[in-house]
Amino acid sequence: MNRNVCWAGVDIGGTNTEVGFLDSSGNFLLQAGFPTNAEGSPQKFVDKLRDVLDSNQAQLTHSHEFRGIGLAAPNVNYVSGLIESPVNFDWGTINLVDLLAQHYDIPIRIMKDANAAALGEMKYGLAQGMKNFVVITLGTGLGSGIVVNGELVHGANGLAGEIGHTVAINNGRRCACGRQGCLETYTSANGLRRTTLELMSTKSYNSELREISFNDLTAKMISDAAGEGDQLALAVLDFTAQILGRKLADVVAFLDPEAFIVMGGVARTGDLLLAPTREYFEAHLLTMYKGKVSILRSNMKDGQAAILGAATLVFDANEKHE
């Protein structure tokens, strides 16, 4: 048989979903994105995902045989494979693998998005050769994928990695999870928006952001304003960097990783956020770690680390079944 083979990886985010088709070396043959519409029904999402998978696959159909689908999504329970009521989604608990399997007769696997991203970085990205590192996804929400002794940490219930729901500020902001002060309420895209409003109320900086309503405000607007020197936006990033830098220093004291790899929409802010984050991080590290632990920005495009990691699940499935 002369035809090549291909696999799809899908990264389902709170705002956008990215679909990639990969060859057996992990090269991207095609990539396409669409709005997740997490407020809509899961069935609508499945229909849209099928459209995108099928129309993209059609472009490859003469050259490549389609062999499997790997899915990356928030709050995936490693043990059950269910997506368990992610905070930023109105889907409840769903079995996305079963919903898709009604339409595709090829292996389909699912994994938590940040874990998939950690796998992707370990096999193809900045974490190649690392045995202890943590991926931080700064998007609509905030997740982490933890690798210890060269293995993903899934935990006793298959739900490890919710660093976004550890406390950054005691009795702080209300979180959608029902608790208060969670890291996610400060350093996710929504956290940046909340901080912008807070600093508008407590500081007197002039800012173009004062023209924009909370509902219209996006993390990208804040990042763009900061890039143009807007003092309010810069103060938002500085506050965010302080919260994030301290929390990452705590992770070092606890787990002693060699690096953090940061990705996701908010990470696109780049050094505007990461440079002050590194400063606060170094200042809060235990002495023995100072200068030893890197905060790296993933050099892959949107969702590609998670797409690669998720696709790895079905690469493996094929290896086992052949």
Add this chain to the structure above:
Amino acid sequence: MNRNVCWAGVDIGGTNTEVGFLDSSGNFLLQAGFPTNAEGSPQKFVDKLRDVLDSNQAQLTHSHEFRGIGLAAPNVNYVSGLIESPVNFDWGTINLVDLLAQHYDIPIRIMKDANAAALGEMKYGLAQGMKNFVVITLGTGLGSGIVVNGELVHGANGLAGEIGHTVAINNGRRCACGRQGCLETYTSANGLRRTTLELMSTKSYNSELREISFNDLTAKMISDAAGEGDQLALAVLDFTAQILGRKLADVVAFLDPEAFIVMGGVARTGDLLLAPTREYFEAHLLTMYKGKVSILRSNMKDGQAAILGAATLVFDANEKHE
């Protein structure tokens, strides 16, 4: 050869050191303790440790051949085997294995105390059969031993587990590590003493503890007073439980362990501390974990979990060399 064999395990704490002699099934043949005197020189400690090892071994010498020494100490770097300037010791960085090896021609190994305790609990204690759990040592300082996927977490630099130096209260109490607000400044024996003084200054409870100077005050006095219904002492334990319960809930969000096993001098307070800790813990857990994660008190005596775990290092050394 009809003689039995034995191994020594040594648990070096900030206040007391416990020495145990074990047979090959992990049974305690003898146990003896002495004050560590962490303000004295390391050489003085080595001399005292040799006295205790030799006098105890003399009692066993006709029945048991002495085959190895396993040491458990704070801040042991897993990679180098050095004790690296523990916060509550004036020893600086020392190579205790080399200091002892000048006097004993048998295998000597060393490991961080909380990791040794985790090994001991996994092989002989409450964690038998567990793959994901965290040991918390509440003593002069506060440490943790983390087990993930059935393996100890050492980290990239061999220093993982310093949960005592993650932040409990932002910009909180000064810590001996040079930072502020570390968990250890609230929930160690010293933390209890500091909280007692703080509550004496802010509350108006009558208390027998008001007769005692800070330097004379011990965690045991606070615990005993609480046991007698002293309102100030009970408030100290309640505050401590709140800080500890919240932090353990954060560990669950991050690592998803099946249980915590608590030990050390402060844990001897028993349910006076652990019952309210469990309440605050449950209240702060993410919904999906409520009722699923146990906080257990080790059922071994002082230092025995760490003694057993450290001795395991030389059991293994013998197995490999024979």
